[in-house]
Every structure is written in C-alpha cells, then in structure tokens.
Amino acid sequence: MKKIVTVVGARPQFIKAAMLSRQFKLLGVNELIIHTGQHFDANMSAIFFDEMEIPKPAYHLDIHSLPHGAMTGRMLEKIEKILQIEKPDAVLVYGDANSTLAGAMAGAKLNIPVIHVEAGLRTNNMSAPEEVNRVLTDRISNILFCPTTTAVDNLEKEGFNQLPVHIFNSGDVMKDASLYYGEKAQLKSDILRRIGVKKFILATIHRQENTDSPETLRNIIAGLNEIHKQIPVVVPLHPRTRQILAQQYSLPNFITIDPVGYLDMIMLMKKSELVITDSGGVQKEAFFFGKHCIILREQTEWIELVENGFSTLVGSNKEKMKEALEVFSRKTSDFSVELFGNGSASAMIAKEIINIL
Structure with missing residues (x-):
C-alpha cells in the first residue's frame, strides 16, 4: 500500500x-x-x-x-x-x-x-x-x-x-468539487435565511497586496460602499482583514458576516448577482456557478477567465469597479465552456x- x-x-x-x-x-x-x-x-x-x-x-x-x-x-x-x-x-x-x-x-x-x-x-x-x-x-x-x-x-x-x-x-479539482458539493449545498445550507437579503453581490477581500496597503484597502472599501448603494454587498470577512479594518477604518457600509463554510459559500455564489474578489479560488468558483467576477487585482493566475470575458481586472480602482458592474449587469455569457476540464x-x-x- x-x-x-x-x-x-x-x-x-x-x-x-x-x-x-x-x-x-x-x-x-x-x-x-x-x-x-x-x-x-x-x-x-x-x-x-x-x-x-x-x-x-x-x-x-x-x-x-x-x-x-x-x-x-x-x-x-x-x-x-x-x-x-x-x-x-x-x-x-x-x-x-x-x-x-x-x-x-x-x-x-x-x-x-x-x-x-x-x-x-x-x-x-x-x-x-x-x-x-x-x-x-x-x-x-x-x-x-x-x-x-x-x-x-x-x-x-x-x-x-x-x-x-x-x-x-x-x-x-475545484471543478470536481463544485459539481459534487453544489447539490449538497442546496439541501444543507441556510445562509440565505441568515443574511436576510435576496438580491446581493458577494465580495471577498483577503490578499496581502490589498489588505497591507492602507491606500489600496481604503479604495476597495470605498468602491464596495458605492456599489452597496445600488445593490447590497455581502462580505464574509477574513479574520485578518476584519482586524485591520477595526484598527484603521470606520465600519464599512456594506454587510459583513463571519467567514462561512464551503456549502454556505457555494449558496452565496449561486444566489449572488455577481462576485467581487481578490481570491484566486473564488474567481474560479464564480465561473463554475455561472457568475461574472470583478477581480480586485492587477494580474490573475486564471487568465482564461479574463480572456473569455467571464471576469475583469480592476485593481483597487473605484471607478473601474463601478464600470465593470455596469458592463456585467447587461452581459450574458456561456458558462458551459470547459476551461478547467x-x-x-x-x-x-x-x-x-x-x-x-
């Protein structure tokens, strides 16, 4: 063996x-x-x-x-x-x-x-x-x-x-996981009842290049606050990011919740209008669950998503974030293409x- x-x-x-x-x-x-x-x-x-x-x-x-x-x-x-x-x-x-x-x-x-x-x-x-x-x-x-x-x-x-x-x-293997756990999430997750909003954008922020730069993080928070005025933004907040925000900033206007398990995260992605993230994994998961993604970075390791129009890179630019939201709100895409096996x-x-x- x-x-x-x-x-x-x-x-x-x-x-x-x-x-x-x-x-x-x-x-x-x-x-x-x-x-x-x-x-x-x-x-x-x-x-x-x-x-x-x-x-x-x-x-x-x-x-x-x-x-x-x-x-x-x-x-x-x-x-x-x-x-x-x-x-x-x-x-x-x-x-x-x-x-x-x-x-x-x-x-x-x-x-x-x-x-x-x-x-x-x-x-x-x-x-x-x-x-x-x-x-x-x-x-x-x-x-x-x-x-x-x-x-x-x-x-x-x-x-x-x-x-x-x-x-x-x-x-x-993340594609495998999305297929295997997608149905389980539908049966077991009650996160939608707990957050209490039906139409929302899901966002995550944790990457060091964003959280360790006061100016960058300030711009991202401002951008999410602006978008939140149009449609609720829900952010499961990484403990480290929450600590930084508590030390350096006033509380954001968007909705923050504690980190969630994978089944809850799947349901949040499935039911969201769009995903905003700096996470490599979440970029792909958004695609697997048929959601466009605004990437809070200047580069991505998943260039296929950008090249095929499923995602866009905006860095920490507030105006680019709002422009991307406007574009994706009107766009339909074929998420059945097999970019990842x-x-x-x-x-x-x-x-x-x-x-x-």
Whole structure:
C-alpha cells in the first residue's frame, strides 16, 4: 500500500484535498494529512473538515499569525520531522500558500517525491508571496498536475519539459468539487435565511497586496460602499482583514458576516448577482456557478477567465469597479465552456500518482 503525506493549511487546499482524498480511499492509498494551521479560525478550517468529510488530520501543527519567513520556516522544521517518522512514498501539496512551499521543501530536502496539484500557474508578479510560493514549489516538484492548457504552456516556456519530471494537464479539482458539493449545498445550507437579503453581490477581500496597503484597502472599501448603494454587498470577512479594518477604518457600509463554510459559500455564489474578489479560488468558483467576477487585482493566475470575458481586472480602482458592474449587469455569457476540464480531475490525478509511484 502506497503512503502519501498531504500538506494543507488554507481554505482552497481543504476543498481540493476533499476530492482527492476520496479517490485515494477508493484506490486503497494510505493518506496522512498534515494541517499546518495556517487558517486557524474554526469557520475557515474545522468546519471544512466536518462538512466536506475530509479525513481528520494525523498532525496539526498550529502554526499561524506569523510573518511569511517565520511561518514557512517553522512549518518546514515540523513537517521535516514528521516525514522522517512516517517515511512516505510521496508528499502532496496544493496551490500556492506558505504551507505549499514548506511541504514541498521538506519533501525535496529528504529526497521524497513531491507532487504539486495546481502547478504551472503564473501572474509574473514576483512581489506577491503566492507567486514566489508557486514558482519555487513547481521547480522542486517531481510530479506536476496542471489545471489548464495555459499552465502546461507556462511550464514548457520555463524549460520544465527538459527536466526529469512528470507533467499532466489534469483539469481542475475545484471543478470536481463544485459539481459534487453544489447539490449538497442546496439541501444543507441556510445562509440565505441568515443574511436576510435576496438580491446581493458577494465580495471577498483577503490578499496581502490589498489588505497591507492602507491606500489600496481604503479604495476597495470605498468602491464596495458605492456599489452597496445600488445593490447590497455581502462580505464574509477574513479574520485578518476584519482586524485591520477595526484598527484603521470606520465600519464599512456594506454587510459583513463571519467567514462561512464551503456549502454556505457555494449558496452565496449561486444566489449572488455577481462576485467581487481578490481570491484566486473564488474567481474560479464564480465561473463554475455561472457568475461574472470583478477581480480586485492587477494580474490573475486564471487568465482564461479574463480572456473569455467571464471576469475583469480592476485593481483597487473605484471607478473601474463601478464600470465593470455596469458592463456585467447587461452581459450574458456561456458558462458551459470547459476551461478547467470536465469534472474528472481528481480520479485522473489519483490514478496517475499510483502509476508513477
């Protein structure tokens, strides 16, 4: 029986792990999960494991609320010790969080094969911590599963096809999750009753490039306040963002709620008029649930969404936010196009891993 250690720590990773863990169980793989603790709020962590039926972590490192270097370093130290004890056949990491890089580095330094799911994404903005994490993780991984053709092309441009690695265009496991959990959300979520508004825009803000710049955050808050005058804006607020707002700003005019679980988030996206976000994962989820998306960034790793007119980049520009809202309020799009595969990525990834190991 093959043993795989999976390292997760942030919300999008929990969702992806839920889909792949289910496939590992079907194939008889012994998977041990390390939860770094990067997202430590119960509504951002424990609830995902409960409602998504993810196997409980074998290890919980409880590392959070630290600068990037300290956080990544402590994760690396603890993950390395666990790998020396468990001696897995491979280390599996997802996405672009600090947990991703720490897990990949720990595996690489111990000569354990590293598997990167969601490889090949690029914004070419190396000032963003996420870009640093994904570029370095790709370079030290042995098996790379790309969610899109663009991601495969990115790796080839960087010379990965000349390296002793395995590269696959697997499609996106988040697409699998949207299909699997979409129906469950319809049956189990009562978030619409709790927020008490029927017509609304869903927004999220958490990215460091937005929250750590007072001017940028002020512009985003002002833009959302303006839009809220036209149609209610509902924002599940990341604990870190809430803390920054409490320290530096008066309360916004739009509706803020505590972080929500995945099923509640699905319902919010399904019933929203439109999504405004700086999250990479939420950009895709908006597309999966048939919603246009205004992206509060200057670049996106999901360029397919912009190129095909499903999303638009506005940065923190208040006027661009309002203009994008006006355009999307009149626009109809065909969301059935398969930009991210057909919903079978998890099964394909699990089988290829077994074949290689």
